Amino acid sequence: MTATESLPITPGRRLYVQLGVTLAVLVAAGGMLVAHRGTLDSGTDRLAAADREWLVLACLAAVGTWVCAAVAQQGAVVERLPRGRLVAAQFAAGAANHLLPAGAGATVVNLRFLTRCGLSMRRSATALAVKAAVGGIVRCALGVVLLLASPGTVRLSARAPQLLVLLPVAAGAVVLVVAVSGRLRRLVARAFADVRAVHRYRARACALWGGSVAFALLHAGVVVAVVHAIGLGLPASRVVMAYLVASGAAALLPTPGGLGSLDAALALALTAAGAPGPAAVSAVLGYRLLTGWLPLAPGLLVLALLARRSAL
Template identity: 65%
Template sequence: MAERLPAGRLVAAQFAACAANHVLPAGIGASAVNLRFLTRCGLSTARSATALAVKAAAGGLVRLGLAGVLLLAWPQTPRLSTTIPRNSLAIPVVGCIAVAALAVALSRPLRHRVGRVARRVLTDVRAAHGRRSRVCALWGGCLGFALLHAAVLIAVVRALDVTVPAGHVLLAYLLASGAAVLLPTPGGLGSLDAALVLTLTAAGAPGSAALSAVIGYRLLTGWLPLLPGLLVLALLARRSVL
């Protein structure tokens, strides 16, 4: 966003968002907390929702781009690249776009409303990309999020003495996180875990080691931050920040 937000409360809200994300599926919990936070900062609901949608789209593009670069860099890993079907994400995305386009084409009021929303989104995106610091924050943040999560998984794999190249683990994480979107669960529980075990096994890790690595990754990125996240969520709600 082009507006400056209170940094301390913004960071605290992300701890609360992580905790809420373990309660509601498909990132709804985190989105609801962030939406509430932005509206409490004085932004309209429409602009807040637009900012969250832009962030989600940028995160997806970054992960897709990283996965494409890695697949080109390691063409000798066909098992990993074919573990998740190439059209597994394309089919639902194309289907949703087709349904939305048909609905817009059949409804004149809906066309006008979609046009207004699209113009507002483009205005906000141009405003954010007109400042170098905001561009770095958006795309650098999305890149850092993916790389840091993958770094935790790589560290756990290394701690288990599993001889899988770091690049292959990174690719396994990117493919698994993309496939987990197809089965939205609270915090990716179950869907991301199964996809990670599958992709790590395809990357060359033994099945038991892959399962242990996923449990360690989940412990560090999900369960340990959960309690402080719930405490921060309760504190922010009590202080009317959320």
């Protein structure tokens, strides 16, 4: 008997490994916070004196994000999913997202959930890819709409038109790579087939796109509510644009739950929008507290409960 056979990797041991990774990440984040203790103290004091009504509104928006994620996930598949377990899975996925980098935790939980609901591994993976792609498209579209509705939200540099020319070039390069690779062509064809199947049902298409739009807006709404709670006089359009830019930038950095990457990107975006440094830190702390830190322990409990009941 080999060492691997004598020490099988059980779900319980896997959970302990994930918790160990989370602990290591939290220790590293704690070291960063200690290094910027002065700014953190100032931001914490400002958050402690924040308007409670705005914080309650931010809490409600944070809770709504899990419901919207469930609606968007249902819209990505034709089959009807169990509603209660679907919402619980999104809540658990948010906690699991803080254990693995670049959204891998949420992907694993949702992939397991969909396969448990009877979908094949390929169709489950395609549904997650469709949901992620629609989420990215929605964020870009919201940013464009916001720029058109409020041209003064951000200042475009003189080189912006030159950078926009690169977008069709990059898109053409992606299309060329897909056309050359036969395997990629088959994967894309299957993905488009699933997308067409979903959009044949108006209710599913509305759930997919509407849930994705509401998800992004509610996350931005949490930031807006926290900014108002701490008395920071920034226009809502600038705060929403700051969140859209920060979330897009954080997606490029593979840290668990965006820990560190989203924090820094959001603080920089709010500062660029006109917020003082300590106030930007307060807003980021409030956003993180409501969307990540407070739901973490309950989310892990829900994750363990779903696994125990063989829903994952």
